[in-house]
Amino acid sequence: MRGFLRRLAGHLTRGLVMIWVVVTFTFFLIRLMPGDPVQVQYEKLIAQGMSPDQAASATAVTYGFVPHGPVWKQYLEYLSGLIRLDLGVSVDSQGVAVADRVFGAMPWTVLLVLSGILVSFLVGVVLGVVAALKRSTAVGHSLSIAGSLLHGVPPFVIAIVLAAVFTRRYRWFPSGGQYNGDEVAPGFYYDFIGDVAYHAFLPAAAFAIASYGGWLLAMRSSVASVLGDDFLLAAELRGLTRMTRFRYLARNAILPLFTVLAISFGLVFGGSIFIERIFNYPGLGMLLFASIGARDFSMMSGAFLMITAAVIVANILADLLYTFIDPRVRRQA
Amino acid sequence: SESKPQAKAGGTYTTIDGNHAIDPQAPINPYAGKGNAFSGYNAMPLAFRKNHLTDHNQHYPAVAESWQVSADGGEVTIKLQPKAKWSDGTDLTAEDIKTSAAVAFALGGSIFAITPGTTGALGEVTIVDSKTIKFTQATGARNNTFLFGVLAMWVLPKSVYGPQLPADFWDLVKLGGSADPAKAVEAKAARDEITALGKKLIAFGPAKDVSVGPFVLDSVNASEAILVKNPHFYGVDKIGPDKVRLRNYTGNEQIWNYLTAGELDSAPFTATPTNVVNEILKVSGSKQIKGLSQVSAALAFNQKIAPFDKLEVRQALAYLIDRSEVQKVGAPDSGKPAEHTSGLIEDAAKQWIGDAEVGKLNAYSVDKAKAEALLTQAGLSKKDGKWMLATGQPFTFKLQVPNGFSDWVAAGKNIASQLTNAGIAVEATTSADYAVYQKEIAEGKYAAGFWLIALGPSTYNAYARLYGAANGWTAFGGKLTHNAPGASGNWIGSAETATVAGLGTLNPGELTYQLSQLPVDQSKDTIIKLARYTNEQVPMIQMWNYVNVQFINTTRYDNYPPDNCECLRLTHGVWMQLGYIQPKK
Amino acid sequence: MRLSVRQRFWRGVWVALKRRPSRILGVIIMALFVFMAIAGPWFYPDRLPYNVDNMYAPISWDHPLSTDFEGVDVLALVITGTRGVLLVAVAAGLVTMLVGTAAGLYAGYRRGAADSVLMRIADFALTIPGFPLLIVLTTAMNFGAWWKMALVLGLIGWGGLARAVRSQTLSLRERGFIEAARGLGLPTRHIVTKELLPNVAPFIATNLLMAVTGYIYAQVGLYFLGVLPLDTSNWGVMLNAAVFQSGALISPDALPYLLAPLGAILLLTLGVVLIVDALEEIFNPRLREG
Amino acid sequence: MSIVELSTETLPGVAISGLTIAYRTDAGELAAVSDITLGLPAGTITGLVGESGSGKSTLALSLLGAVQKPGRVTAGSVVIDGIGDITKLDEHALQSVRGAQIGYVFQAAQNSLNPLKTVGKQLLDLGRSHRVKDLRGLLREAKVLLSRMGLAAERVLDSYQHELSGGMRQRVGIMFALVLNAHLLVLDEPTTALDMITQANILQIVRDVHAERGLTTLIVTHDVGVVAEVADRMAVMYGGRVVEHGQTMEILGAPRHPYTRGLISAIPRLTGPVDAAKPLPGTPPTLGTIPRTGCVFRQRCPLRMEICDTVAPAMIGGVACHAVNETEQL
Amino acid sequence: MIEGRGITKTFASRGGVLGSQSVTALRGVDFLIPRGGAVSFIGESGCGKTTLGRILAGLETYDGGQLIVGDTDLSTLKPKAREPHFRRVQLIHQDPYSALNPTRTIESTLRDPLRLRAAQTGKPASWVASQTEELLSLVGLDPSYVLPRYPHQLSGGMRQRVVVARALTVEPEVLVADEAVSMIDVSLRLGILGLLRQLRETLGVSILFITHDVATARYVGADGELYVIYRGQVVERGPVETVLADPVHPYTQCLLSAIPVLHGLERPGEDRLVPKEPLDEKMEPAGCLFAPRCPFATEVCVSERPVLGRLGGTPQHHACFFPASRHVVATPLR
C-alpha cells in the first residue's frame, strides 16, 4: 500500500509539473497569436448583416475586457486563478467563466472518448487474440492488415465516411447535438439516457473505429509474445484445460496494453476536434476549435488545458490500474 | 425523473439564430455577445428596423407602439404598448425603459456614449407618464442617427436590472458627460465608475428569463435553446408556435444538412452552392424567400504595393475579370453580379442618384483589348503571354481570402484562374481564419483581398467602408483626420484626393464624413460625387451584390413573409410578431 | 566484399517482399504515389484548366473522377496535390527522425540526468495532445511556407521515436557488444553510429514510415479543418472544399470530389501498412538470409 | 534389452520406437529426431545427454505428445504403459494424461509459472483442470511435497513467480509435476542456470522423490555430470539420433561410441593430470547441417569409414557405430 | 600486473531513493593478478564475481579500495584518465551471442579497434588487414571463412573465438573471462579453454577466470590461484591444487562437494558437505557471513566476522575461525 501511495504521489507530482508546463507554454503561445477579438467580433456581426453602428455598440462593450497589464503579471494572475480552478472569463462570451464552459463541455467529450475507447478496446482485444492465434492463416493475415489499415486511417476520414453514410445519406442518426432539448430534459431517466446515447452513438463509433485497429495490433503482438512464453507451454504440459490456458494468455497479454491505453488517450482526445466538428457534437474539441476562431484566448487556454489534463489523468489512471493488476509491480512495495 | 409537457396545437418551431452562437453558460442578457437572449424572441428593442433601401429610420413598432420626433430630430417621444407585460405578469412601464437606457449608458456605444462632445449622444431621459417616455439629444451634438439609436435600445426589466444600478446613476451620467474643464477630474472618475459598472452588467443575467417578447427562455444546452410562448406578450394572439427551438449555428454545411433533412422550419441567410440548393429544394415543403440585401462583395487592393498604385492597372483588372463568372462560382444562389462599381448596391444607387446618373457610370464590361492598352499605358509589357512589370519582374500577386468564407474562397479561386489565363499569375490563398485575415489585411500584408462594402441603407455607412478608417480617414470628436497609407489601419492607401473628370478634385473621406451629418434629402450631390469617384478610381472592384435568400419549409407552418419583405433581415421571431408563420391546419 | 553486402541486402529485401504478394502490392502503391509526387505536376499546366459550365461533371473519360466547384478535373487535383502532401510529410519525418533518433540514442546511451531531462521532454511531447496543439500553433505561427509546417510537425512528433529508440538503446547498451566496444576504447561516435544505429535502424524505419503517414494526416487534417492557408493544392484542401463548399456530404453530384481525396488517403495508408509489414524482415539480417 | 522386456514391468515404462519428428522450415521439413528407438524401463532414471540442438527437448516433449508446431511426429510411436501410444491420443485425452500421469519439469531459468497468479492459485487451476474433487487435499499434498523439498510451503503457495529464486522455482516445478501423482517424470534441463550448490540440492531431491514414489524418470541435460550424479541409465544423442545408450556407470566407465568417448574425455576434471582432457574436433551440426544420409557423426569421427557416408549405423547392443560394431564383432 | 586492495561495491537497488534496499556485491576484496598468470574466482550465483570483472574492465565503478594497474593507482586518477588503463583489461562476455554486433560482419567488428590502434601507433593501413588475419589464425579460425560472415552465421564456439580475437586487438594484459564457456556446447568448451591457456603461454596475457565450474578454472590455470568468494567476500584463496586438495573453509568444501561426480570414472570425496540452509541474501549476519549455513558454526562464528588470513597455519589464506581440511573432491578411479 505504501508503494502504491508513493507511486500515486510520484504520478501526481509529475502530472502537476506537466500541467504547469502546458499552462505556461499555452499561455505564452496564445499571446503570440494574431488577431484582436474585438475586431473579429465586429466584422463578424457586419458579415452577418448587422449594421455597422449596431455592430459597433455590440462589440464596444467587449472592449475593456481584454486582459491588460504586463504579460508576466497576467501570467501570475492566471496561475493563481488556476489554483482556485478559476480559468478566467471568456473574452468572446462576456460573463461566462471559462471553467464553467470547459467543465460543461468536458463530460460530453469524455463520454465519447471513454465509450469509444471501451468498445474499441473490447473489440480490438478480441480480434487481436484471433489475429495472433491464426497468425499464419489468411484470416490472421487479413485481420492484421485490416487492423493496420484502420489504425493508419486518420480519424477524420472515418468520421467523414460515417457522417456521410449515416447522417446524410441514410438519416439514421441525428445530425448534431448532445440531446434533443425539445423532447427530453436532463435527468436520470430512460428517455434522456436513450436520447444521449442516440446522439453520442456515431461520434463514439468514429472514435471506436479509429482506435480499434491500434488495439488489435497491440494485442496481436502482445499475444504473440506471450505465446512464446514458457509458462503457457508449461500450462499445456501440466494438462490445464484450454479455457484455463486461454485465460492465462489473455490476462498476460492484456497487461502491457495498459501502457498503450495511456498513450492512446492523448491521440483520441486529439481526434475529438475532427470528430466533434464533423458530427457537430458540442464538446471540448468543438469548444477549442470555436474559441480559436474567435480568438478567445482564455477559453482557448482553458479548453486546451482541460484536454491535456484529461490526458494526464487518463495516463495516471491507466498506470495505476496497471500497477494494481500486475503483481510484479504491486508487490514491490 | 421528470418529463416535459408536450407542445400543444402550435407545435415547436425549429430554426437557427445565425447571429447567435448558443452558449449554455452565457447570461440571459441581450448585450452579451453570446447571451441567451434572442432578438425578436425574448429580447426586444423599442422597435425593429425595416430593411428599407434608403431610409434607415423606418421601423416596425415593438415595445414602442408609436413615436414622435421633433422637427429638428433632437427629441423623441415614445408611447409604449399599452398591454405590454413582463413574462412574470407585471406591467411594463416607462420606469423599465429608463432603467434600460441606464444600462445602455453603462455599456456605452452608439447614442449612449458619455464622452463629452460625442456627436449625437443622448442627453436626457424624461418619464412623461407610466406608458410615455421622452428622449432628448444632448445639446450641441447633432447626428441623423438619433432616432434609430433610441429605437434600437434593448428593453430590460427594472425589477431585474434596477438593483444592479447605483441610485445616483443618472447623476454619474450627467457628471461624466460634462464638458466643463473645471470638473474634468470628477467627470473622468464618473466615467470610470460607469465603465466598471458596464463590466459587471455585461456579465449579469437573471437566473430565470424575464421577457417582454413573445417567448421566454426555457432551457439551453450546448447545441440549442428552447423558448416557450410568453402568455403575457402584448401581441400573443399573433404568435403561432408554442415553442421555438433555436439550434446552434456552426457553419453553412450544417445548415445545408439540417435543411436537406427537413429538420428546420426556416433557416437564416446561408450562402449555398447550386447543387446543394437543388438538394434542399427536393425536400417536400422546401422553398426560398428572396429579398434585398444591402451588402456587396468586392475585390480590394493595397495601393502601397506596386502596381496597384496605378489607376490604369486597377481599371485594367476591372476590365479583365468576368464578374458574372465569379458570381456563378462564388455565390450562385445568393448573389447578382455587380453592374457598376459605385460603392452602393445597384438598387440603392438608382434610388439615391437616379437611373441617369447610374447610367453614366462605367460598367467595366469584359474587354481584353482595353485592359491590355491600360496595362501597357501603366508601363507593363507582355512577354510569352505573361505580363511583366516595368522592373522586369512578372506581374503576379496573391489574392487573400479568409478561410471558412466558402463563397469568397471559391470566387477568389475563380478570379485567380481568370487573371492567370489573362497572363497575370494570381494565386488565391486563405488565411487561417477571419481573425488572422482581419489583422493581416489591416497591417497591409496582403496585396489584394475580399472586402464587404455598400452596407446600407445609410450611405455614410456604405462609403465609410471605402473611405473610412481602412483608407486612412478617421473622425474623432467631430474632426476628420487622414493617416498616411500603412499607418493606423490604413491598408487601402488611396491618395487623399483625386481628380475626377467633370467634378474636379475630390477628397472622398471628407465627402463621406459629410454624409453622416447632412440631412438625408440634401445628400444626393455628395453621393453622386462619391459614386463617380469610386467608379473611376476603382479602390475596389465590386464583384457581386448579395441577395438575401432564406430557406423555409412549409410542411408544418405556412404564411411566411413574401419575397422582398422589409422584414427579411430581421429574425424569424420578429416575423411571428408581424403575424407571419402560423401552424398548418 | 562491400558490394556483396549490399547485394545481399537487396536480395534480402526481395526475399522479404516475395514472401507475401501483398507486400509487392504495397511497394507498387508507394511507388505510384512517389511517382505522382515527383512527376505528377509535369503532366499538367501550372494552373489546371477550369470550366465553370462544367461543375461536378458526370464521370467520363475526360474526367474520370468528375470535376470540382470550378470545373477543374478532380483526378488532376489529386495527382498534382500529391507533391505538396508528401513533401511536407517527408520533410517532417526527417526532422522527427533526426531529433528523435539523436535524443533517443543520447538519452539511452548516456543515461543519467540528460536521459531524465530528455525523456521528460519526450513525455511532454507525447502527452500533450498533438492535434489541438497543432491547431493552436497554426494560428499563432501562420504556416505559410511548407518547411515551417514540416518543422513544427516534426518537432511535435519526435517523442514516440525518441522513446522507442531510447528503450532499444538501453537494452542494446547492456548487450555485450556495446560494452565490448567501450572496453576497447572505441570512441563514442563510433559506438553510436556504427554499433547502435544499425541495430535501431528497423525501429527508426518503421517509426519513420508511421510518422510520415501521421504527418500526411495531420497536414491533410489541418487543411480539412481549414486552419491552414489554402495556397497549395492539397488533398486536405479538396476535402475541405468538398465538404464545406460543395456540400459533398449532401449532394451526390459532388460526391466524387469528396471520394477522390479520401480514396487517395486510404490507398496511401494501405501501401504504407503493407510495406511496414515487410520492414522487420528486411532489416533483420537473420530473417533476411531467408 | 528389448522393448518386450520392458512392458512386463508394472510401473509405467516407456517404449519409444522408430520415432521421427520433423520441423517444417524454409528449407523443407527437417528431422530433429530421427528414427529413435529407446526404452525407459519402469522405475529407473534415464539421463538423456546431448549438445544443443541434438533434439533432446523435442524427444522429451514427444513423451507428452506435445511436440510444438511447426514440428510433428512423422513416424514411430511412444508407448507408455497404462496409456498406450501417446502419439495417437486426441487433444482431450492428452490433456487429462498430461500433469496427471506424466509430469514435466522445465529448465530452471525458464519461467514456467504464470507471472500474474500465485503458486497456490495455479495449483487450484491445475486441480480444476483435472477435475480434482478434493482441492483441499490437493493443497495438502502440495504442502507436503514442498516441505519435503525444504521449502516453507505456506509462503511459497502465496508467492508469485518473481518472488521465488531459481532453485525455489525449480522445486515448485517439481511439485507441480508430482502433485497429481504422476508416475512418469520428465525433466528438461532441470538445473541449467542454477549454481552448483542449488544444482546438487535439486538433483538430490530428484533422486529422493524418484525413489520414494517409484517413478520412471527421464532427465534431459547437456551436462554429463548431471547424468552421472542421478541417472541409472543414460542415452547419448547426437544430430537427432541416439548414438549410445545403456547403464550410466558402464557408459561412463567404458564409452564405446566415438562421440561419447570424445564427449567424456573433453570434460576437464578436478583431479588427475590437467591435460587428460582432450577437445573434440569440429562443431555440432544444426538442424540444417545434419547429414541426411549415413552416420550423423562421421564428419567429426576419428573412426570414419567408407560405409559411414552412405549407411546410417543401426543400434546394436546399445551403440550405433559401424566402426564399433565391426571391431566388437571381431 | 593488476592488484586490487579492499575493493568494495554497493548497488542501490532499483526501488529508488525512497525504498532503497541496497545490495553489497563486494566487501573489501584483495587480489593480485600477476603478469601471465591465472587467477580464478569461484562462488555461488550472486556472490559478486561478475561485478568484480566489470570493475576491472572499467565497465562499473567501485565504491572503495584501490585498483592498481601496473604501477598506477587508478583511485588517484580522474575518471577520464583511467580509461587507457582499463583498456589493458578486456572482458570476455559469458554470452557469445550478444557479444557480437549482429548487424556487422566479423571483418568490420575486428577492423575498427585495429584501425584505432593503427592510428594511435602510426601503423600503416596494411597492418590492419594482416593483423586481422593473424588474430583470427591465433584463435584458431580460418580468416577467409570467418571474415565476411555475420555472427549468426557462426557457431557458438566460433563466435567466442571471435570475441577473444577482438579482445586481443588492443593487446591487453589481462583477459577477464566471465563464465566464458558456460553457454558453449560441451564438445567445444575445451577448445576455448585451451585457447585461453595458450594465450597465457604465447602472449603472456594474464587470465582472470570467473566461473561456477571449478574444473574449467583448473584447466585454464592449474598453476594459478583460486579465490573462493562468498557474498562479496573472499573466504579462501590459495594455489589451485592446494585449495582443491585441502580446502579448509566449510563454504569451499560445500561448493566443491556440489560438483557432480562422474560415477564410473571417479569416486566421490569422502567428506562431502552440504550447507544447512539455502542462501538468504536478505539476511545480513553480524558474524561470519556463512555462519547461518555452516554445519560447524559456533557462537563466535555468529558474533564475529573472520578476516582472510592464515589462521591455523594453513598454506592458503582463508576466513574461518575453525579451518579444517576435508576431502570433498572426487578422485579418479583409474
Ligand SMILES: Nc1ncnc2c1ncn2[C@@H]1O[C@H](COP(=O)(O)OP(=O)(O)OP(=O)(O)O)[C@@H](O)[C@H]1O
Ligand atoms: N519450433 C521449431 N521450429 C524449427 N526448428 C526447431 C523448432 N524447435 C526446435 N527446432 C530445431 O530442432 C532441433 C532440436 O531442437 P531441440 O530443442 O529438441 O534441441 P535440444 O537438444 O533440446 O537443444 P538445447 O540443448 O539447445 O535445448 C534444433 O536444431 C532446433 O533448431
Ligand SMILES: Nc1ncnc2c1ncn2[C@@H]1O[C@H](COP(=O)(O)OP(=O)(O)OP(=O)(O)O)[C@@H](O)[C@H]1O
Ligand atoms: N546493476 C546492478 N544493480 C543492482 N544490483 C546489482 C547490479 N549488478 C549486480 N547486482 C547485485 O550484486 C550482486 C552480485 O552480482 P554479480 O552479478 O556480480 O554476481 P555473480 O557472482 O556474477 O553471479 P552469477 O553467478 O549469477 O553470474 C547480486 O546480488 C546482484 O543482484
Ligand SMILES: [Mg+2]
Ligand atoms: Mg532443449
Ligand SMILES: [Mg+2]
Ligand atoms: Mg555473473
